[in-house]
Amino acid sequence: MTKLLFLDDAYMQQTDAVVTGVSDDGGVILDQTVFYAGGGGQPCDTGTLTDLATGNSCAVTKVGRVSGSVVHTVPxxxxxxxGTTVRAAIxxxxxxxLMRTHTALHILCGVVWRDYGALVTGGDMxxxxxxxxxxxxxxxxxxxxxxETTINLxxxxxxxxxxxxxxxxxxxxHPDLIRTKVNLLPPAISEVRTIDITGLDLQADGGTHVRNTREVGRIRVVGHESKGRINKRLRxxxxEGK
Structure with missing residues (x-):
């Protein structure tokens, strides 16, 4: 199983790792990684794997999970x-x-839950x-x-x-940890990772975030629409500038 370094340090940009598996379709499995495999609306990371013995690099164009391991797809x-030692860099x-954007969504979700008690029915970024x-x-x-005014406050x-x-x-x-209409936590998970925006929002979450809301910068609400009788969307x- 791949050790997921981003879970505890989202600011880690690279790590040395050992290749533990390869596949004919361009998949590389490492003993540890800084690459986020995607999920919860957050896209996967891209980057490079560099063979430390030869200096040769290959682009990582996609990352996904397979049986507990993170598979890095290279062209x-x-x-x-x-057994090869590589430098994995995002x-x-x-x-x-993406970290700033993901945190912005948690701020939005936290405000709408606190002020209106509304659950999340979907999202993407x-x-x-x-x-x-x-x-x-x-x-x-x-x-x-x-x-928009409230989330920027x-x-x-x-x-x-x-x-x-x-x-x-x-x-x-603690049912408030799940803000989605449908509980997406797999039953087999014995430990739940949480993201706490101090004083505003506490949620179960497996993605990457910034350390302080000031890093998000100003958020603009650029669109709103109805997706059904009790399903409304905010964009x-x-x-720029962060």
Missing amino acids: GEPALTV DWDRRYQ RPGAARMDFELENMSAEFAHEI EVAQERDINVDYLHRSAADA IELE
Whole structure:
């Protein structure tokens, strides 16, 4: 099983690792990795694997999970073999934008839950932009403007963001940890990772986040729409400059 270094340090940009498996379709498995495999609406990382013995590098174009391991997809048949030591490095600019975007969604979710008690029915993101759907009956331009004002007040509070772990029984006793309409936690998980935006939002989450809300920068609500009688969507973008 691959050790997932990003779970405890989302700012780690690279690591040396040993190849523990390869496949004919360009998949490389490492003993540990900084690459996020995607999930919860956050896309996977991209980057490079560099053979430390030869200096040869190959691009990682996709990352996914297979039976507990993170599979790094490289174009064509990889020249790497089992036992090779490589330097695994992510595209940091892209990752950091995704971290800011993911945290922005948690700020949005935290505000809508706190102020309106609405669960999340869906979401998606790309670097610098995202959308989130909520179990809400009403949506308007005035509502979207009010939400934009409130979430940026939370950014300005410079709230610390902490990672922690709870035993499954403790997590199950804390239903507010799951903000989605459908509980997506696999039954087999015995320990639940949480993301805590201090004083605002505590959720079960497996993705990557910044350390403080100030790193997110200004969030703009750029669209709103109805996706059904009690399903409303908000679209956000991050202003440049971070």
